[in-house]
Amino acid sequence: MSTRRMTVAQALVEFLGNQWTVDGAIRERTIPGMFGIFGHGNVAGIGQALKQANVDEPDLMPYYQARNEQAMVHQSVAFARMRRRRATYASAASVGPGAANMLTGAALATTNRMPALLLPSDTFATRVSDPVLQQIEMPHDTGISVNDAFRPLSRFYDKVQRPEQLFSIALSAMRVLTDPAETGAVTISLPEDVQAEVLDVPAEFLAPREWHLRRPLPEREPLARAIEAIRKAAHPVIIAGGGVIYSGAEDVLRALVEATGIPVGTTQAGGGSLLWDHPQYLGGVGATGTSAANRITAEADLVIGIGTRYSDFTTASRTVFQNPGVTFVNINIASFDAYKHGSRLPVIADAREALDALVAELAADYRISSEYAQRISQQKAEWDARVDTAFEPSGLALPGQTEIIGAVQAASDPTDVVIQAAGSLPGDLHKLWRVRDALGYHVEYAFSCMGYEIAAGLGVRRAAPDRDAIVMVGDGSYLMLHTELVTAVAEGIKIIVVLIQNHGYASIGHLSETVGSERFGTWYRARDEHTKNFQGEQVLPIDLAANARSYGIDVIEIEPGSGSIERLSAAVAEAKASATSTLIHINSDPLLYAPDGGGWWDVPVAATSTLSSTKNAYDDYLEQRARQKPLLG
Template sequence: MDTIRLTMSQALVKFLNAQYVEFDDGKKESLMKGIFTIFGHGNVMGLGQALQENPGKLEVYQGRNEQGMAHAAIAFAKQKHRKQVIACTASVGPGSANMVTAAATATANQIPLLLFPSDVFATRQPDPALQQIEQTYDLSLSTNDAFRAVSKYWDRVTRPEQLMSAMISAMRVLTNQADTGAVTISLPQDVQGEAWDYPLSFFQERIHYLDRRQPSTRSIQEAVKLIRKKKKPFLILGGGVRYSEAADEFLQFAERFNIPFSETQAGKSGVESTHPLNVGGLGVTGNSAANELAQEADLIIGVGTRFTDFTTASKRLYAHSDVLTINLSDYHASKLDATKMIADAKLALLALTEELEDYQTTYRTEIKEAKNRWEQELHRLRHIQYTESDFIPEIKNHFDHELKEYQEQLNTTLPQTTVLGHLNEWIPSDAIITCAAGSLPGDLQRMWISKERNTYHLEYGYSCMGYEIASAFGVKMAEPNKEVYALTGDGSYLMLHSELVTSIQEGYKINIVLFDNSGFGCINNLQMSHGMDSFATEFRKRNKVTGLLDGEIMRINYAQSARGYGAKTYEVHTLDELKGAIEDAKKQTVSTLIDVKVLPKTMTAGYGESWWHVGIAQVSENERINIVYEEKERQLKQARKY
């Protein structure tokens, strides 16, 4: 057998360069775009040496935060419809631990992410190594064992020859459209430099075919039989429609049989928002039209959705409807005790369209009327104006502080919904927006009009604060010819914005629109709507009189911080300033940040059957909490049991 003597790291780089994917049209592309690195003693002389000596086609990117660079890699793969990935390597200990959150984000969203965290010495010499955690009951454990719970595949390469089986398994999971996520290959730092005689066959070009799974004849027959019994089915467009690139087939199915459809966060912009049958976002963060029609439906058809608690309103919305699922994953298709089609979305929809033939729903004017009612509400939300004396905010629950205090401290009268409405109008129609956490995802799912496909990039499977800016960088790498806007709250920005620097370093221009309401506004709303007073969710200084965090509102100039990194920045307190900033940002070639001061409690509230099951204290001295607990118990009785 012909062999070549390489270090484990050199063999890894050579193997990654030989991985390809082939698509339906026969086009072949490298599976690996490149690798994000933050070097330390655990990987700089192992994998780092191999990447410097002979990187092949792999582009090497210098991250600023291990979680941030891995989030960028997730966003890149997501925008590429899971058909190309960027790997990430970090040093031993804290560097590797920083990627655990990103691994969880990838796995929750079923996005392929390849991680190479460095590990402690396999030889246990030295023992303990710098940054090693010593578990007295098990010396085989290291920081990297924390990845086991959040990875779809986990391995530790303790001998150089183990790399071969580890990486073949890694490729299997990365290209598994039904069950992908984070793949973690732990690399002890001594083993990274150890040499072995690898067979040349290990480095042969490998083509991974993303074959579409056909629905079984039996599942088609069962689905058709179920649909024919129903008069008012309702479609849910999930992320699987986007990954399958099945938008045309989805529309053909909906139009042929006159079935309204809604969108999940992952599915939104899979089809244009303006389509007559598209009634918008569904569930806890859904609008009135989608929630009304879903509640009245006699069959829910979920295409490529995981049916999270937000999509089902904690199994309260469509609690008594039959459910049909189309999903590549048997696990997700089996939720809600559904009739299931385990298949690729495109092929399943084509099969159903053909078999249903002359079937028609009984919808007449209900869809148009529901959409018209929502359009009127949407117009109102976009044009709310703050007035000092009689202004009633959208979120009204036991607000302890006058908005006038925020108006004065933040020097703004801008409602959040008004800013979003105008931003939607003023940015290019083909621009891509990214977001992940806080109140913005709810506002966006309800209010954002996606004028073109695949322009709405939300991470809401994990709702991971700090994903926003790193994801904009990853999306820009995937689609460099489009403007990309990260929409983020001040809380998420403070949590993680390090890859703004990397975007400037790489020359990938991103635009950050930062909504500053001086606090974790979404969670402040949650606690106050569930009977609590405001508690440690607003950005207030400690009050020397009370000893609590109920003092003066903090004023932070985020534009100044980003300006120091080299970004072009803008400070916005009025709509005119916002429009001017957006127009000028379009002309820039460097990353930009628009620091928009907005009033709290001016985001959207819930619509229709948008209950969300949140843990509530069963007993409390606060009577408001007792009332909320009783309401929770009442809603639970109406929810689907399993």
């Protein structure tokens, strides 16, 4: 067997450049590029290997800069979602703080079941120079490094402590990255000395290799039980999650509901599974759902979950399902999710394959009753009318967030991608955004990570350069991680950022009110030394539009006034016509809320307090908690 003399880093870079994902007729590079921020831990290893590849074979493993290690992973995750989990980027960081900065990204990737390859550098395997710069030291275990923090956050973790370990570790990492049931953050820890060490690399390790995505068929007996339950159901409902999108199952889902009349509610990750104007689509379901989806789901005698994790927002903290005889069919490629909440009818299968089987069995002879169909139609029409009203400009100097969403929606194209993650926007978008394309709704709500949005916009645009990426972000989340605007300028990547200035945390401010804490600590105000808090009237003199302009991108400022919504629509149209990135800055009134969809979220309230607001909130909390079910069943 022929071999080549290479460093560990050189071998890893070339190996990654030759990995391919195959999904039916689709074949694409699993790792089309690598982000990296260099320090003493990786500049001589991964950094040198990427430089060498750039000179010898530039297309093998393209290198991209980032301004924050966390943002590298966010870009990778957003890219992976747009590619339906067939491809992702690698992210290389240096020892210590560089590696630690990626921990949030690792948690986000794993929580969202999204592939992301993390390559944090580690301290010397030989320990010849202990302690090196940026090395953490634990007296009870000197073998612990910062990188051990990745272990509970990763679906796969290993450390290349000897050069010969690279082969088995790299292959195992690729297996997890390309397994739909197991994927998430995949972390290969690379000690800085080992990265630069030499070894003989077999040609077979460096040769092109294909990884076929598993699309498991449903087993016969679980499928038969699920079909029997559906046939007996008078009021079934489907909850479509991210698995529908990742498996490309939206067409077959549409075929099933058109044949049977079964209505659909979507999770945040499932947005786009069925388009907003389809007769069977009820909108988002759960704590941030629509009244249509929540009312129909409350009465359902059968809930068919497809590719959903059943988070507390989806189940409205287990209060949305109120039929005492409700049964659950959970279809999921991961057994962990298929068995969630005590389901009696788990079906472990790919979403597309399972839906194909359901269509074959049910399309010809099962359909919901006309009475049920009429109720579905009525609830959908009522909610759509409420959204129409919410989108109408109020003429107020400071518009509410619903008007802003409506203006952006009206100025956008069907294939544009709206991107969000945290604050009050995910809830409002889940209720209000009218998804017109399967990949047009990109809201990261499994980890709901502040700071995800702008980096994700770059990831979306890298994956789909023919679509406009519209990032909607509040000032609180913007302040967490806005520096990737520099990346947009450096690479000429066009994104549109709609920055909503609330002068504080709009979402948590509202939540603070509901739990009786009176928005404490949620306003951006000058500290009042007399009251010892930030609840005064002195608004901070910050200028986020100027901040964005300093990065070199175009900025459009919407001044407060009665015509601000009309000016916002015009600004979005101008940004779409531009070839470069644009940030649109608009002030809003965070106390104007979206229509209520009837959902609830369990956030515990203090059981005793001297505050009357907290006492009242606790009484309301007990009333809502009484509706919770111990198991979905």
